[in-house]
Amino acid sequence: MTVTANSVDRSGRLQPSASSSRGRRLLRLVPAVPAALCGVLLYASFPPRPLWWLALPAFAGFGWVLRGRSWKAALGLGYLFGLGFLLPLLVWTGVEVGPGPWLALVAVEAVFVALVGVGVAAVSRLPVWPLWAAALWVAGEAVRARVPFSGFPWGKVAFGQAGGVFLPLAAVGGTPVLGFGVVLCGFGLYEAVRLVLERRRGGELRRGAAVAALLSVAVPLVGAVAARALVSDKAEAGTATVAVIQGNVPRAGLEFNAQRQAVLDYHVRETLKLAADVKAGKVARPDFVLWPENSSDVDPFEDPGAATVIDRAATAVGVPISVGGVVERDGKLYNEQILWDPRKGPTQTYDKRQIQPFGEYLPLRSLIGAINKNWTGMIRQDFSRGTEPGVFDMDGTRVGLATCYEAAFDWAVRDTVTHGAEMISVPSNNATFDRSEMTYQQLAMSRIRAVEHSRAVTVPVTSGVSAIIMPDGTVTQKTGMFVPAYLVQRIPLRTSETPATRMGILPEMLLVAVAAGGLGWAVAAGVRGRRRAGADEVSGD
Template sequence: MTVTATSVGQPDRAEPHPAPGGRAGRLLRLAPAAASAFCGLLLYVSFPPRTLWWLALPAFAGFGWVLRGRSAKAALGLGYLFGLGFLLPLLVWTGVEVGPGPWLALVVIEAVFIALVGAGVAAVSRLPAWPVWAAAVWIAGEAVRARVPFRGFPWGKIAFGQADGVFLPLAAVGGTPVLGFAVVLCGFGLCEAGRLIAERRRTRSVRRAAATAALLSVAVPVAGALAARALVSDAAEDGTATVAVVQGNVPRSGLEFNAQRRAVLDYHARETRKLAADVEAGRVPRPDYVLWPENSSDIDPFEYPDAAAVIEEAARAVGVPVSVGGVVEKDGRLLNEQILWDPVEGPTQTYDKRQVQPFGEYLPLRSLIGAINENWTSMVRQDFSRGGKPGVFDIHGAKVGLATCYEAAFDWAVRDTVTHGAEMISVPSNNATFDRSEMTYQQLAMSRIRAVEHSRTVAVPVTSGVSAIIMPDGRITRRTGMFVPAHLVQKVPLRTSTTPATELGVLPEIALVLVAAGGIGWAAGTGLRARRAGDA
């Protein structure tokens, strides 16, 4: 075998893609498209509720193999097919109750971002150490998706599929961008390793620089994940708290659950009274506070005394403060609000959801959408307003951060609860609209990532399930079923230290976006010089 060196400053030339003729040739030309869509589907299968996190690696290995050396036009199409293969099944829950129209529209738009990423990956695939540049391009695409349009939609970040994976500790190093980068880098590194093995069989030689880059692309993420395990701990640093999570359930799933607002409130009050009875009987320890889910009282307790009376009775029965998810109207503004209800003092603290969900809690382009289908506008009759301050409830000295439902998908919305003093985090949610779809498991995985990212216990109270208590190392120690009333009680650690991810915030993502921009700039400059040389 002959080993040859490649100049580090020169792009690594990709093999041309042959275009044979005839029927066999036409089938072969369709193979990259089919492979790209299949790799997208493989990436979807790696996401919860399945624990096949490792399938993300061959998914990106295959995606890199398909894209390497392609033209921008071809890469756009192949990237779009990859996006469809991934997002169509991943986001099917968005059409559970409203039909396929909004689901398909969302996927069609979101897949455009992945198509652009595909073009970027193809461009940098000609550079030395291309897996590094290509993985950074993917994370840059995620960064854009998390911000536009309509303040972003980060669902489907690669990090959110890694709650059971070996790379999970990297969330504590640099959050979802670093965790996702490591997974994608490893996948593209496997692609490059496979390509070099094929090249060795064909030419009996291996280029040393390319082989080293492929090896490091696989080894460094794995080694980094192993080293990062030292950052993961569930030890108490400021004592412990006994927390109770109440899942009251809903009368029925789907959008109609909202028509039974008083029933939902009554269900949560009833389950809280059951919790109080279990405490009095000694079956469970007395909690320090109780967490109800989002929308557990869609009747404004500040406006309707009967709703306030139900909540007050439940709080007095259990004898500790209860965090209630309410829908309230203040000064003409509709707010998705968490209310801390003390059994003696009544409502004492509030948090208004800041990242409200487009098309769920407010309707962008209302007049245009109404012109297409007026029934769609009736589902969101009044837009929710955004809160302006991070939510941290001080409950007898324990500081509980709040990230309501959809906010768990956004890095900033969880991080700033910790930077404002949260010693644990609550993610109150309402998934009843989405029936028994995979949505609730995908969202639960996000909370597991957040637990490790910020080294905090995360409690997840959900109206209809799955509710859970998650330790700072990402382990689920208590969980409920779906569409059953239940309560969970557990002593959890309160932590005050911060991880590198919490300290660095958005900086790792900015760094990776700059790497991606540098790689694309280098590739564009190299291509321009090559064209000028050809013209000369």
């Protein structure tokens, strides 16, 4: 009989065989699979799927794979969770330019998730650990929303909850509180299950830990139910009848920019159709009309022909139009919304402030050009940033403007409301991303903003999906994709501010402080533990 036993070294200690060492290494890789799958589960909770509740088992599983891990293991597992989540979520970023930018973006963003994983593993040994862990997740999102290149908030947990029971929490403290509630509930769910299984195996039920686990699940749910009182569709400043125009584009993809005149003509044509239907009594006369971002990439201040056709549309419908244009002024390029009055012409403008890196400007241009000169040709001239919040006075209604990418940034939407907006519009251009999930993800963001600030939100998009959203987050009308269409509806105008609007960044700052406190406690506890272990070893010798 052949025995493959462990060997004994010179000091007499038993050494594991090569096969048993390999087995242990393989065993350590086992959590990698569920870590990645939990990330995929979180992705599946995002639109266009109505599976918001999948975020709970996603974070329950994430807590399971991280609890008690070393920092090195947690870093790897966190990165795999981030890849599982972000790779499918952001695949639209490579629709027209290939997989390179998509993979690079995901590789960078997953690093933030990996660092959060290290923090969660560290605090998982503390009492009430779901609290510290959920705060750490929010802290990670706060960092991602700010760096690098002014941040990339896409993929905030809150943006997957537009159809969920936790949605009213957005009115309490914005996306940080909504995201915190979801993640806390997920981690608390795992902790409750873990304690039950531990008890069944004959372990002692720790009452304090059990109460903390139950509260981690119950408090977000009860808080969401209580917060429904903050969500209202009641008109506070009368109503307005709005029209949203989706003109469509000649064809999807980057090349449509070469057909700027055609895009403008399409939006004029759909507005003229609206005017004809109003005259025929088929639809109500709107108080104003909202066009999407890039609906006139032909600069109407420089091109008399563009100004003429826009003026024709405004005159026909007889009300002001908010036009999305690309404007050059003093040698600088702006992504601009222009308020076009049927009698006075252009009267107000709003320049987009949060411009998109690698989409509207090229960071590190000289470095990128040194690597490959062709890459800099994708964006020959950078857009410049606006400096003032956009609030148009449209026939007596104060309309806040957050252009496309800006809807992902808390501050860019909030300050339109603090500057008097009675409703919000998010003019967008998603044609570049074809029929990907991007437009549905962005629509969900607008639904969150509606509840966060208790304002009706319109989403005019060049190629879809355009929509009208009530202050409670309900989508009352929407278009298909790549079809010309208009939407007309009376919406409530509101002036009151939710706690989220009033407090602004404060809830996020408090949660970051909680995360820092938990992490500090975990580090201090680890240092004390190592010192005690060292002292015991010395005394044992």
